[in-house]
Amino acid sequence: MSPEIAGVLQLLALIAALALAYRPLGDYMAKVYSSEKHHRPEKWIYKAIGANPAAEMRWPAYLRAVLAFSAVSVLFLYLMQRAQGILPGSLGFVAIDPDQAFNTAASFVANTNWQSYYGEQAMGHVVQTGGLAVQNFVSAAVGMAVAVALVRGFARSRTGELGNFWADLVRGTVRILLPISVIGAIVLVACGAIQNFAGIHEVGQFLGGTQQWNGGAVASQEVIKELGTNGGGYFNANSAHPFENPTPFSNLFEIFLILLIPFALTRTFGRMVGNLRQGYTILATMGIIWVAFTALMMWTEFAHHGPAFDVAGGAMEGKETRFGVGGSSIFAVATTLTSTGAVNSFHSSYTGLGGGIAMLGMQLGEIAPGGVGSGLYGMLIMAIIAVFIAGLMVGRTPEYLGKKIGTQQIKLAACYILITPALVLGFTAAAMALDTPANSMTNTGAHGFSEILYAYTSGANNNGSAFAGLNADTQWFNSTIGIAMLLGRFLPMVFVLALAGSLAEQKPVPETAGTLRTDKPLYAGLLVGTIIIITGLTYFPALALGPLAEGLAS
DSSP states (O other): OOHHHHHHHHHHHHHHHHHHHHHHHHHHHHHHHHOOOOOHHHHHHHHHHTOOTTOOOBHHHHHHHHHHHHHHHHHHHHHHHHTGGGSTTOTTOOOOOHHHHHHHHHHHHTTOOOOOSOHHHHOOHHIIIIIIHHHHHHHHHHHHHHHHHHHHHHHOOSOOBOOOHHHHHHHIIIIIIHHHHHHHHHHHHHHTOOOOOOOEEEEEEETTEEEEEEOOSHHHHHHHHHHTTOOOOSSTTGGGSTTTSOSHHHHHHHHHHHHHHHHHHHHHHHHHHTOHHHHHHHHHHHHHHHHHHHHHHHHHHHSOOSHHHHHHTSOOTTBOTTTHHHHHHHHHHHHHHTTOOOOSBOGGGSOHHHHHHHHHHHHTTSTTTTSTTHHHHHHHHHHHHHHHHHHHHHTOOOEETTEEOOHHHHHHHHHHHHHHHHHHHHHHHHHHHSHHHHTTBSSOHHHHHHHHHHHHHHHHTTOOOOOSSBOOOSHHHHHHHHHHHHHHHHHHHHHHHHHHHHHHTSOOOOOOTTSOOTTSHHHHHHHHHHHHHHHHHHHHHHHHHTHHHHHHHO
């Protein structure tokens, strides 16, 4: 079987698995977030934190709860890293430096999981499991909660109440993420991923010296890092490491975990607004972009010319032979079109156009299907923009799901889509203009610029992957990328929740003959075009200086 056919068959198997899980999981999540019952373990949690899960919140209160919880999480994780040297199970590792501890705390709380350190050489068991893995769960649950709050804004009328953040946070963690993670961890252990609390031990001779590895609760952390679209690896090699991702089957299973909840949330959206066709339209938009990017990535990596590439069956530099070009390409697109950032190959070693595709996937806003929760609310923002554009074309006040899209709503949507590009391009320009950041680049020219652009694109979009040719463990990059991650995560949530509150206060607008049908293929096409045009106008000049220049020159 040729590598190309093997890659296509993997893609088809993945689509079939996602299709089978789509309806039951989407309906289940809708029931979770619509239920008025609280399970006993959940009641214990509410009592411990002093929260009343039955109290409805307007958007300012919901936002304050999100920010307060996240701020405490950053502080807790920072202090845990700084105190690592005196914690049990530290494996002899010392405290993390202040700038790196801040960067890591911001990264994991912001669901980015950008790592400027070697996990197996810096973090002990307590920090890995009690700090980083915990944030993998709750940061994902925060994103899902904000998405559900926006959906309630569309579904409710004449009220500003969006639900209760603490109830949404706990339910998302306890009823959705934990059960799937338990099953997924068992699957990964069966595939060969390790799960233990072993210490550091020698595994043999390596280039005249001994090689050392430490064990860890890897399978349990691997499953939630993919399921929650987090991405931070237990080991520096991330999902390319055989302890994390041992076989081609585990590779495909991890891609399935990455895409599972973001795609299924479109069914949850349709169910909660009472119109499944609206969910299918959003699903179709996400699916079209994801399949197109995957096909384009596989083509660029398989078709790269040269004797060495022909013998290898494609551009194999930086890719694991057990995954091949097909499995690596599918993984790379899945992890950059979502906010996952996990890697099973080094994106810096991709072809110039292949690296550009990974970067463009993040610059779309990671909405196809996007991160857990953030993908859905990002796509719904784009849906509002598309409706507004269509309304301008026909001279009619735009409407979406029975809600008028007026001046207030479009201003909030515009602010949302401008935040991330401003962070990415602003920090990239500053890094290229100063001498110190440029010293971290291991490459010059277009590829060196791509390293910097990719780093800030990854940080501000809460992805976390890297081009791997940039030394980001400096005070400049730890600080600026940390700031970009926090602002890129929480500033958009301000506008999402404000938009949700304004929509929930409206009364429904009756559908008329002039109402734009947003559950038809024509609208899905308009939405795809809107996404591509907005991204192209924003990032094309920067892409032309980096991956496009490199790809056209090769």
